[in-house]
Amino acid sequence: MKRAVYLLLALVLALTLTTAEMAPALAVTQADIDALKGDASDLTSQKKALKKKLDELADDKSQAMARKQLLDQQISNTSAQIQNVEAQIASYADLIAQTEAELLDAQQREQAQYELFCARVRAMEERGAVSYWSVLFKAESFTDLLGRLDIINEIMDSDQAVIDKLQALQVEIENKKTTLETSKTESEAAKADLVSKKSELDSQRKEANALIQSLAANENETEAAIDGLEEEEAAIQAEIQRLSRKLAQEQAAQGQSSNAALGGYIWPVSSHYITSTFGGRASPGGIGSTNHKGIDIGRVGYTSEIHAAKAGTVIVSQYSSSYGNYVVVSHGSGNTTLYAHMSSRKVTAGQYVNQGDVLGITGSTGNSTGPHLHFEISENGSRINPLNYLTGYTLAG
Numbered sequence: 001m002k003r004a005v006y007l008l009l010a011l012v013l014a015l016t017l018t019t020a021e022m023a024p025a026l027a028v029t030q031a032d033i034d035a036l037k038g039d040a041s042d043l044t045s046q047k048k049a050l051k052k053k054l055d056e057l058a059d060d061k062s063q064a065m066a067r068k069q070l071l072d073q074q075i076s077n078t079s080a081q082i083q084n085v086e087a088q089i090a091s092y093a094d095l096i097a098q099t100e101a102e103l104l105d106a107q108q109r110e111q112a113q114y115e116l117f118c119a120r121v122r123a124m125e126e127r128g129a130v131s132y133w134s135v136l137f138k139a140e141s142f143t144d145l146l147g148r149l150d151i152i153n154e155i156m157d158s159d160q161a162v163i164d165k166l167q168a169l170q171v172e173i174e175n176k177k178t179t180l181e182t183s184k185t186e187s188e189a190a191k192a193d194l195v196s197k198k199s200e201l202d203s204q205r206k207e208a209n210a211l212i213q214s215l216a217a218n219e220n221e222t223e224a225a226i227d228g229l230e231e232e233e234a235a236i237q238a239e240i241q242r243l244s245r246k247l248a249q250e251q252a253a254q255g256q257s258s259n260a261a262l263g264g265y266i267w268p269v270s271s272h273y274i275t276s277t278f279g280g281r282a283s284p285g286g287i288g289s290t291n292h293k294g295i296d297i298g299r300v301g302y303t304s305e306i307h308a309a310k311a312g313t314v315i316v317s318q319y320s321s322s323y324g325n326y327v328v329v330s331h332g333s334g335n336t337t338l339y340a341h342m343s344s345r346k347v348t349a350g351q352y353v354n355q356g357d358v359l360g361i362t363g364s365t366g367n368s369t370g371p372h373l374h375f376e377i378s379e380n381g382s383r384i385n386p387l388n389y390l391t392g393y394t395l396a397g
């Protein structure tokens with residue numbers, strides 16, 4: 001008699017401990033967010049290395065342009081960090097929405113299961129078979145007891161399954177609530193991080209622009225830097241002409257037309273606000289070319305798309321001290337357009353671009369005191385005034 005009761009208790013215990021774990025497939029998983037966090041940690045290492053190099057150059061005016069290059073890299077690093085954090089926040093939002101939907105679903109299933117459980121209890125009460133024990137204690141012989149035990153097992157298996165499901169659902173609901181809490185906390189932390197990174201980016205941009213402005217204020221001390229920039233610009237122009245002619249020759253050798261027709265340019269940015277025209281000008285604040293070979297287009301901020309003014313092949317996409325991040329597109333032998341001071345470049349050398357394709361994003365990299373697009377057109381090897389072609393502009397007052 002006692003053995004049978006122990007058997008029964010063991011059975012009840014075993015069934016109670018068996019809970020089915022639910023593992024629904026998520027569109028966004030914590031693993032995706034962890035991968036983003038891995039990228040963020042790489043960016044943090046890069047940031048530390050840049051900071052160290054910057055500190056080494058801190059008070060050396062002759063190294064001003066090298067310092068500006070590092071500041072430009074720092075700005076692009078912070079921008080990448082911001083994009084990373086924004087991606088994390090978006091993933092958390094997806095994860096939270098999914099978990100909330102799953103939680104609601106689990107709660108509805110729990111409610112249904114609870115109703116089923118209540119119906120079972122009511123049925124038992126109606127049958128008057130509330131106590132398993134009374135069934136067992138009425139056994140008149142060992143054979144009778146075994147027979148009664150089988151009956152009870154069947155009843156219990158069915159009832160226990162209802163209870164098991166209910167318990168599994170309660171565990172699932174608790175897990176979902178924990179996941180939801182964690183995701184919400186981490187999302188809030190990422191949002192706070194975003195705010196601080198944006199303010200960091202803002203001060204880094206100010207520092208970079210102020211550095212070039214301070215060079216202008218101390219012209220004597222920085223004459224070497226200016227001379228260096230003008231030499232660099234001349235070397236870049238010679239290289240552009242060489243590459244443009246080489247490309248045209250290669251295209252001709254392959255029987256392709258080099259499309260050397262002149263003109264036909266569109267505005268490279270949506271702003272048509274000219275802050276500096278082509279030709280001789282007083283060097284703004286002392287620095288910058290005194291013989292301006294392009295136009296400066298302002299009111300572009302750090303986020304405007306820069307479009308190819310005309311179809312062609314990208315022959316240069318790189319960074320230089322003077323132009324910062326810049327791109328040159330060749331439109332035939334000696335005919336090129338140049339786009340300078342970009343925050344980021346979106347094309348690589350050798351790539352064919354259609355008119356209007358995005359080449360990069362505006363910025364203030366290189367020899368620049370604030371965000372603008374420096375735009376040049378070369379025809380037959382000489383830089384010409386882009387405003388000969390581009391109309392509908394406003395001159396800064």
Ligand SMILES: [Zn+2]
Pocket residue numbers: 276292294295296373374375
């Ligand atoms: Zn310019």
